[in-house]
Amino acid sequence: MKSATAIIIGAGHCGLAMSNHLTARSIDHVVIERGEVANSWRTERWDSLRLLTPNWQTRLPGYAYAGSDPHGFMAVTEVVQFVQRYAEHSRAPVVTGTRVTRVRQRDGGYELSTSEGSWRCRKLVIASGACNVASVPSVSAALPAGVTSLSLLQYKNPALLPQGGVMIVGASASGVQLAREIRASGRRVVLCVGEHVRMPRTYRGHDIQWWMNAIGAMNVRYDALDDIQRARHLPSPQLIGSPDHATIDLNSLRKSDVELVGRLVGLGGGKAQFSGSLANCCALADLKMNRLLAGIDEWVEENGLTKDFPAAERYEPTDVGPEARLSLDLAEAEIDTVIWATGYRPDYSWLDVPVLDRKGRIQHDGGVVSAPGMYVMGLPFMRRRKSSFIDGAGDDAADLAAHLDHSLASVAA
Amino acid sequence: MKTSNNTAAVENGVNVDALLGAREALEKAPEAAQFKWRASCEWLHGTHSRSTIGKFFGLGTEQSRDTTFAVEADHPKIFASEDHAPTPVELVLSGLASCLTAGVAAVAQRRGIQLHSVKATLEADMDIQGILGIDDDVRNGFGAIRVHFNIRADASEDDIKALVAQSQKRSAVFDIVTNPTNVFVSVN
Numbered sequence: 001m002k003s004a005t006a007i008i009i010g011a012g013h014c015g016l017a018m019s020n021h022l023t024a025r026s027i028d029h030v031v032i033e034r035g036e037v038a039n040s041w042r043t044e045r046w047d048s049l050r051l052l053t054p055n056w057q058t059r060l061p062g063y064a065y066a067g068s069d070p071h072g073f074m075a076v077t078e079v080v081q082f083v084q085r086y087a088e089h090s091r092a093p094v095v096t097g098t099r100v101t102r103v104r105q106r107d108g109g110y111e112l113s114t115s116e117g118s119w120r121c122r123k124l125v126i127a128s129g130a131c132n133v134a135s136v137p138s139v140s141a142a143l144p145a146g147v148t149s150l151s152l153l154q155y156k157n158p159a160l161l162p163q164g165g166v167m168i169v170g171a172s173a174s175g176v177q178l179a180r181e182i183r184a185s186g187r188r189v190v191l192c193v194g195e196h197v198r199m200p201r202t203y204r205g206h207d208i209q210w211w212m213n214a215i216g217a218m219n220v221r222y223d224a225l226d227d228i229q230r231a232r233h234l235p236s237p238q239l240i241g242s243p244d245h246a247t248i249d250l251n252s253l254r255k256s257d258v259e260l261v262g263r264l265v266g267l268g269g270g271k272a273q274f275s276g277s278l279a280n281c282c283a284l285a286d287l288k289m290n291r292l293l294a295g296i297d298e299w300v301e302e303n304g305l306t307k308d309f310p311a312a313e314r315y316e317p318t319d320v321g322p323e324a325r326l327s328l329d330l331a332e333a334e335i336d337t338v339i340w341a342t343g344y345r346p347d348y349s350w351l352d353v354p355v356l357d358r359k360g361r362i363q364h365d366g367g368v369v370s371a372p373g374m375y376v377m378g379l380p381f382m383r384r385r386k387s388s389f390i391d392g393a394g395d396d397a398a399d400l401a402a403h404l405d406h407s408l409a410s411v412a413a
Numbered sequence: 414m415k416t417s418n419n420t421a422a423v424e425n426g427v428n429v430d431a432l433l434g435a436r437e438a439l440e441k442a443p444e445a446a447q448f449k450w451r452a453s454c455e456w457l458h459g460t461h462s463r464s465t466i467g468k469f470f471g472l473g474t475e476q477s478r479d480t481t482f483a484v485e486a487d488h489p490k491i492f493a494s495e496d497h498a499p500t501p502v503e504l505v506l507s508g509l510a511s512c513l514t515a516g517v518a519a520v521a522q523r524r525g526i527q528l529h530s531v532k533a534t535l536e537a538d539m540d541i542q543g544i545l546g547i548d549d550d551v552r553n554g555f556g557a558i559r560v561h562f563n564i565r566a567d568a569s570e571d572d573i574k575a576l577v578a579q580s581q582k583r584s585a586v587f588d589i590v591t592n593p594t595n596v597f598v599s600v601n
Contacts, residue, residue, distance in 0.1 A: 265592045265593055266592075266593045273593050275592050276590070276591035277588075277591045280587075283574070287571060290571060291571075
């Protein structure tokens with residue numbers, strides 16, 4: 001049986017950032033990867049996807065974007081290259097083509113069964129990602145036969161869709177991006193909108209991510225919040241990383257004739273039913289956006305920088321019209337495809353250690369899992385607001401590597 | 414205009430600490446969060462009826478209360494009724510208003526906002542061709558409900574709007590009227 005002091009599962013940006021910090025601390029380790037480096041990015045994303053964060057923010061410990069377009073947004077192929085180059089640059093000890101099938105506690109450490117034999121380790125870092133499985137609500141089982149049902153892991157581009165209209169369930173980043181490109185392909189698009197987070201792409205002359213960074217929002221720690229669970233379950237903001245830095249919101253989608261309806265709350269007899277809460281979901285998002293913008297304006301003023309930026313502005317409230325429909329006969333409306341843009345969740349089916357709560361979420365304190373010597377990375381607001389961003393991996397890896405190193409040292413002493 | 418994060422400084426009559434404590438306890442014991450609400454209703458005469466509301470189930474056990482409440486309903490005289498009490502659909506509006514208003518008070522307390530007055534005015538559209546069976550394409554229930562809140566509080570306009578939005582987000586009756594519910598009716 002092969003062994004290492006520490007094993008990192010997953011050679012994405014999180015696993016590689018952790019590997020970098022363990023190497024710096026001379027802790028022997030391997031990174032076990034089911035496919036190739038950046039596997040999820042290679043195989044499980046739609047064609048047009050770009051990062052929601054600008055290139056300058058695409059940085060990992062000891063490595064950063066160095067191209068000519070710091071304010072642009074990387075396409076998926078560029079992200080794959082970036083992560084691949086980082087793996088080479090940091091000489092990460094990656095074992096590719098090795099799928100972990102089971103993890104058990106053994107002798108105060110862990111035993112991993114993999115497609116290529118077993119491994120033992122004292123410390124385990126789960127960096128296998130937060131988006132392994134597309135969350136599809138159970139109501140999807142009631143879709144009429146003949147309607148194609150696609151998850152976010154299956155959708156690639158509009159040309160591959162069946163002929164007719166498309167109902168997209170969910171209006172977070174992925175839902176609004178898909179609505180935009182599928183509508184542009186000439187299809188009828190119905191977008192089911194529940195709670196969402198609205199944000200302008202650019203505000204007062206800078207990208208919204210630049211502002212979030214500048215005002216310190218990205219570095220807010222998980223233990224500084226009243227209700228961390230709520231922060232961890234916030235939907236992704238309605239942003240798109242496009243070369244023209246376009247803002248995408250429900251108003252712009254509605255202007256391009258995307259039909260907005262409330263949250264999907266029922267499917268039966270070929271009919272979809274929508275919640276009457278659409279207006280309030282939009283009111284909540286508008287208020288929340290304005291609080292963020294007010295926070296930015298306050299920061300500018302407090303720092304005496306008013307002259308350095310264009311004037312503050314506020315955006316049109318979301319206008320969903322007076323008569324959002326409450327039901328839709330899918331056949332009558334010629335909806336041939338339903339896309340479930342209802343989020344992702346991690347896959348822990350291989351994790352045979354009692355660390356999951358009743359909802360299947362891994363229990364952790366800022367990435368330190370409840371089982372001894374186990375760590376997790378890359379989950380939403382895991383340690384900081386930026387934990388699920390590429391730019392968040394470095395600081396989280398530094399903290400968790402220090403914790404891991406310390407716990408090794410205390411056993412040795 | 415001022416806002417305060419000091420919940421001790423405001424008094425809206427909502428025990429937020431108790432509610433937060435209950436939330437924390439029920440997060441650890443979700444089975445105790447399973448409640449059953451009940452009402453029984455007796456026909457009096459014509460369209461006049463009386464509901465009694467008393468015991469409910471919650472926190473893992475039958476709960477009783479000091480009073481058994483009675484709520485009557487009837488229809489107005491233009492429906493050839495005797496107008497002893499509000500119509501059931503008006504009671505639905507009252508239920509929605511009360512639920513949202515209670516929510517505003519609770520959220521305000523939690524956010525440290527002192528309320529001075531909260532008044533909700535509701536109006537619902539109904540095309541009674543539905544209930545009279547004149548046109549099958551017309552639904553029986555409301556076409557739309559409009560709620561207007563008039564709130565005086567020590568807070569900015571946006572903070573007051575946020576109270577009302579959050580109240581809708583966490584309201585049981587708002588959910589009941591905006592989303593479908595399976596209803597099972599049995600006889601004898």
